[in-house]
Amino acid sequence: MNKKISNEKMNKSCPQCGKVFLVYKEEEKELARKIGNILNSHKGVYEKKLALFNLWKNLEVGEVEPNERKRIDTLLLGKVYNELARQNLREYKKLATIELNKPE
DSSP, X not given: XXXXXXXXXXXXXXXTTOOEEEEOOHHHHHHHHHHHHHHHSSOOHHHHHXXXXXXXXXXXXXXXXXXXXXXXXXXXXXXXXXXXHHHHHHHHHHHHHHHHHSXX
């Protein structure tokens, strides 16, 4: 998917009133559609976060040196693993509480 998105937007003016407004390019509309599909899907919260992360990770906004790219990828993966570890710890605490409060 590695599409390159430009920062340029087109300014259009209304022929009737003369007001200027932004018109998004087709690739920006496509990206917004993909984000909307992920957010409106029936997946769980963390599956949505991972899908958004993968979409964001594959989005190219400019040239990056290979060693810098590897560093950025490592940092991003670390953040994902950190979030998953937090979620698993919360789940473990819930299960441990239920198990300890269970009558024998």
